[in-house]
Amino acid sequence: MQLRDTTHFTTRFLLPIVVVTGITILALAGFLAWSAQRIDDDALAREKLLLERALQEQKSQMYIAQEELAVWDEAVVAVETSDLQWLVDNLGVYAFDFYGHNRSFVVDNALKPIMATRDGGQVPAKSSADAIEKLAPFFEQLRSLDTQAAISAYNAGVSDTLPQAIDFTLFEGLPALVAVMPILSYSGDNAPTVGEEGFYISVGLLGDELAAYFGDQYRIDQPKFIDVEPPADTDAALPILNAEGQAFAWLIWQPERPGARLVGAAMPALLAALAIGIIIVGLLLRSLRGALFQLQAEREEARHRAQHDPLTGLGNRALFQTRLNECLNAISEGEPRLAVLALDLDKFKQVNDTLGHQAGDELLVQIGARIKPLLGQDDTLIRLGGDEFAIIQPGIRSHEAPQALAQSIVEALTQPISLAAGKATVGVSIGIATAPDMAHNETDLVRFADDALYRAKNGGRNRYCLYSATPASEPARIDTQLRDAFAARRATA
Numbered sequence: 001m002q003l004r005d006t007t008h009f010t011t012r013f014l015l016p017i018v019v020v021t022g023i024t025i026l027a028l029a030g031f032l033a034w035s036a037q038r039i040d041d042d043a044l045a046r047e048k049l050l051l052e053r054a055l056q057e058q059k060s061q062m063y064i065a066q067e068e069l070a071v072w073d074e075a076v077v078a079v080e081t082s083d084l085q086w087l088v089d090n091l092g093v094y095a096f097d098f099y100g101h102n103r104s105f106v107v108d109n110a111l112k113p114i115m116a117t118r119d120g121g122q123v124p125a126k127s128s129a130d131a132i133e134k135l136a137p138f139f140e141q142l143r144s145l146d147t148q149a150a151i152s153a154y155n156a157g158v159s160d161t162l163p164q165a166i167d168f169t170l171f172e173g174l175p176a177l178v179a180v181m182p183i184l185s186y187s188g189d190n191a192p193t194v195g196e197e198g199f200y201i202s203v204g205l206l207g208d209e210l211a212a213y214f215g216d217q218y219r220i221d222q223p224k225f226i227d228v229e230p231p232a233d234t235d236a237a238l239p240i241l242n243a244e245g246q247a248f249a250w251l252i253w254q255p256e257r258p259g260a261r262l263v264g265a266a267m268p269a270l271l272a273a274l275a276i277g278i279i280i281v282g283l284l285l286r287s288l289r290g291a292l293f294q295l296q297a298e299r300e301e302a303r304h305r306a307q308h309d310p311l312t313g314l315g316n317r318a319l320f321q322t323r324l325n326e327c328l329n330a331i332s333e334g335e336p337r338l339a340v341l342a343l344d345l346d347k348f349k350q351v352n353d354t355l356g357h358q359a360g361d362e363l364l365v366q367i368g369a370r371i372k373p374l375l376g377q378d379d380t381l382i383r384l385g386g387d388e389f390a391i392i393q394p395g396i397r398s399h400e401a402p403q404a405l406a407q408s409i410v411e412a413l414t415q416p417i418s419l420a421a422g423k424a425t426v427g428v429s430i431g432i433a434t435a436p437d438m439a440h441n442e443t444d445l446v447r448f449a450d451d452a453l454y455r456a457k458n459g460g461r462n463r464y465c466l467y468s469a470t471p472a473s474e475p476a477r478i479d480t481q482l483r484d485a486f487a488a489r490r491a492t493a
Contacts, residue, residue: 017281017285021278021281025274032263032270033263035259036257036259036260036262036263037259038259039258039259039262040255040256040257040258040259040260043255043256043257043258043259044235044236044255044256047218047220047236047253047255047256048236048238050218050220051214051218051220051223051238051251051253052238054214054217054218055168055238055240055251058177058204058210059166059177059179061099062099062166062177062179062202062204063164063166063179065095065098065099065101065202066164066179066181066200066202067162067164067181069090069091069094069095069200069202070091070181070182070183070184070200071162071181071183071184071185071186072090072183072186073185073186073187073189073190074086074090075087075090075091075183075200076183076184076185076190076191076192077190078090079106079108079114079183079198080192082114084114084115087106087114087115088115088117088122091104091106091115091200092104092115092116092117092120092122093117093120093121095117095202096117096119096120097120099202100204100209101202101203101204102118102119102176102203102204102205102207103116103117103118103128103171103172103176103201103202103203103205104116104117104200104201104202104203105117105125105128105132105200105201105203106183106198106199106200106201107132107198107199107201108198109195109196109197109198111132111133111139111199113125113126113128113129113132114198116128131171131172132201134171135171135178135180135201137165138165138167138178138180139165139180139199141165142163142164142165142180142181142182142199143195147163148194148195150162150163151163151182151184151194151197152194154184155184155185155188155191155194156188157188162181162184163181163182164179164180164181165179165180165181166178166179166180167242167243168206168240168241168242168248168249169242169248170227170248170249171203171205174205174206174207174227175205175206175207175225175227175240175248175249176203176204176205176206177203177204177206178201178202178203179201179202180199180200180201180202181199181200182197182198182199182200183197183198183199183200184197206225206240206249206251207225208224208225210225211223211224211225211251214251215253220253221253221254221255221256222253222254223251223252223253224251224252224253225240225249225250225251226249226250226251226252227248227249227250228250229247229250230250230252234252235255236252236253236254236255237250237251237252238250238251238252306318307319307322309383311361311364311365311383312364312365312367312368312383313368314368314381314382314383314389315380315381315382315383316382316383316384317382317384317385319380319382320380320382320384320390320392321442323380323382323392324340324392324442324445324446325442327392327394328435328441328442328445330394331394331435331436332436333436334436334437335397335398335437336396336397336398336399336434336435336436336437336438337394337395337396337397337434337435337436338392338393338394338395338396338434338435338436338445339391339392339393339396339399339401339402339432339433339434339435340390340391340392340393340432340433340434340435340445340446340449341390341391341393341402341405341406341409341430341431341432341449341464342388342389342390342430342431342432342433342446342449342450342452342453343388343389343390343391343409343428343429343430343453344387344388344389344428344429344453344457345367345387345388345389345413345426345427345428346426346427346428346429346457346461346462347425347426347427348360348363348386348387348426351363351424351426355419355421355422355424356421358420358421359419359420359421359422359424362419362420362421363417363419363424363426364383364387366417366419367389367413367417367426368381368383368389370412370413370417371389371391371409371412371413374405374408374409374412375391375393375405376393376395378394378395379391379392379393379394379405380392390449391405393405396434399432399434399466402432402434402466403432403464403466406430406432406464407464409428409430409464410427410428410430410462410463410464413426413427413428414427414462427461427462428462429453429456429457429461429462429463429464429465430452430453430456430463430464430465431449431450431451431452431453431454431455431456431464431465431467432449432452432464432465432466432467433445433446433448433449433451433452433466433467434467438467448467449467451467452465452466452467452468453465
């Protein structure tokens with residue numbers, strides 16, 4: 001019963017609550033994971049936008065720097081007079097110290113290198129000839145008719161727009177931002193002939209120094225420029241595109257993950273809340289389980305009281321009918337399979353009259369105690385009322401089994417019984433009827449057992465009798481009167 005109740009509680013109450021709780025926890029975990037991912041994705045998008053703007057800002061600063069250095073009357077003179085030292089100091093060293101340009105070059109109209117500096121230090125101009133030659137697209141752009149017209153307009157003072165070619169590209173095999181601008185006169189007094197200008201070249205390498213600047217300026221974690229395409233699953237990677245839209249370098253970094261950090265920071269509190277919730281639910285379930293088991297116990301007790309005699313603890317008439325119907329439904333046609341033994345105590349009234357009703361009640365209890373050890377495992381002992389008992393004996397194979405049981409009961413109850421008020425000696429009369437050989441329903445089976453009980457009493461008491469359809473030898477009138485009187489007594493007991 002305990003195992004069945006536990007299984008019932010687990011299936012009907014505990015399992016649905018556990019399932020709902022599990023689904024709720026999974027849904028909450030999924031929502032937190034989704035929210036954290038959304039926050040991280042938004043943070044990554046903001047970082048990409050910041051870095052894109054940072055690269056554009058590098059272009060803007062490069063234009064401003066070239067405008068300040070290339071549009072300079074003294075620069076025009078230095079180029080015309082080949083004043084190398086002035087060019088190195090003002091267009092090389094200054095460009096590195098103030099603007100951070102890693103490479104600076106001055107070439108004449110024929111693209112012959114005049115001046116070259118590397119990280120603020122002068123280097124032989126000829127050493128950069130090959131690298132400058134690869135910048136041919138920049139010079140072609142500045143020698144176009146539109147650019148020439150823009151230079152003329154600037155020299156004439158009718159326009160402030162300065163032509164410039166600028167793009168991200170590879171320089172000397174390294175990712176870089178390269179800008180080329182013609183060297184022009186700021187005042188216009190010594191402006192070179194259009195098409196004969198020299199060119200100022202500025203190169204800003206996309207290296208560790210610039211990456212560190214981005215990290216400090218824009219709060220980006222571990223930025224780095226690389227010239228190989230990162231793995232496809234790298235989220236924090238920004239391609240560096242040239243004018244043709246080709247990626248030749250990438251900027252990668254360690255993305256900020258505020259969502260994951262928030263979840264990580266909140267996880268101890270969430271786990272603590274979850275643990276508290278589980279404890280509370282567990283306590284509620286435990287309380288509910290106790291209440292349900294108590295209710296079940298009360299129901300079982302009420303059912304037991306409804307089907308058992310309060311004095312002896314034996315089954316009552318309700319249990320007798322229930323059990324008898326179950327046994328009848330379980331048998332088929334054929335030989336005897338079920339027996340009903342109707343018992344009526346002899347001399348019970350004398351015990352009540354001489355020793356008192358309390359002694360009579362004590363006697364009924366001890367009668368039940370003496371009969372129980374004689375029964376089989378599936379047999380059921382019933383107190384129908386007063387001094388009347390009944391036994392349901394299933395699983396028999398012949399009439400011998402109920403007769404043997406009846407004989408053992410007669411012998412057991414013949415022995416004196418010690419009571420608190422003294423010793424009592426009673427007997428018992430037993431009537432036996434079987435199914436399905438004698439009866440096929442409850443009514444006939446009980447009636448036949450009562451008839452056999454009547455015959456046992458009429459035959460001398462303290463004995464048993466197996467039902468027979470043959471009438472007794474007494475006159476029919478007396479037989480009928482006794483039978484009706486016995487039946488009426490049972491009905492009012």
